[in-house]
Amino acid sequence: MADPYFFGYGSLVNLATHDFPDPRPAKLKGWRRAWKHTDLRSVAFLTAVPDPDSEIEGMIAHVPKNDWAALDEREWAYNRIPATQSVAHPLKQDVEIAVYAVPKDRHKAPTDHHPLLLSYIDVVVQGYLRIFGPDGADRFFATTDGWDAPVLNDRAEPRYPRHQQLKPEETDFVDDRLRRASVRVIQPHQQKEADGLPASFKF
Structure with missing residues (x-):
């Protein structure tokens, strides 16, 4: 029987956010990332x-014992899609690899009411910096669409449940790349309660 694995391309790259065994760098062909909002969540996500x-x-x-329950709960707004033939990886044994993606008919553009969270971006970029270095983190930005979306600066009170503490140089990297991408950052005082963005939510 083939060993079950998942391919993570966002927060799952940051190994501080999970303890799934045998993490390995890999590449997924035929896909790219995009920031999208759906009616299933209050904020935009990858x-x-x-x-x-x-x-x-x-x-x-690796997903031990083929027990996808915890990961399916974490990625509850996504569909789990077979992707074995699209993933280049260093493993020698027979594996089956899945990737999580939102169905196309559920995609919507992010808005000021449903922005990107800076605390989420921080976690994702930190993961790429630590695994792939600055060049790899730059490739993350280059292969991700939707940087014209608004970003809520929630660093002081992170709303992303798996937020991490960044080193100063990691924070500087994120801020510099967002500036280069001309990303519009919304400050907390610009968010009104009427915007409908709750202080906490199931991400």
Whole structure:
């Protein structure tokens, strides 16, 4: 029987956010990332979208005993999609690899009411910096669409449940790349209660 693995391309690249065994760098061909909002969540988040000309880096990790329950709960707004033939990895044994993605008919553009969270971006970029270095983190930005979306600066009171403490140089990297991408950052005082963004939510 093939060993079950997942391919992570966002927060799952940050190994501080999970303890799945045997994490390995890998590449997913035929996909890229995009920031999207759906009616299933209050904020925008990363999803993978098909793109035959693109390849993205990420991490694979083992799902012991084929027990997907915890990961399915974490990725509850996504569909789990077979992707074994699209993933280049260093493993020698027979594996089956899945990737999580939001169905295309549930995609919506982020808005000021449903922005990206800076605490979430921080976690994702920290993961890429630590696994793939600055060049790999730059490739993350280059292979991700949707940087024209608004970003809520929630660092002082992180709303992302798996937020991490960044080193100063990691924070500087994130801020610099967001500036280069001309990302519009919304400060907390600009968010009104009427915007409907709760202080906490199931991410």
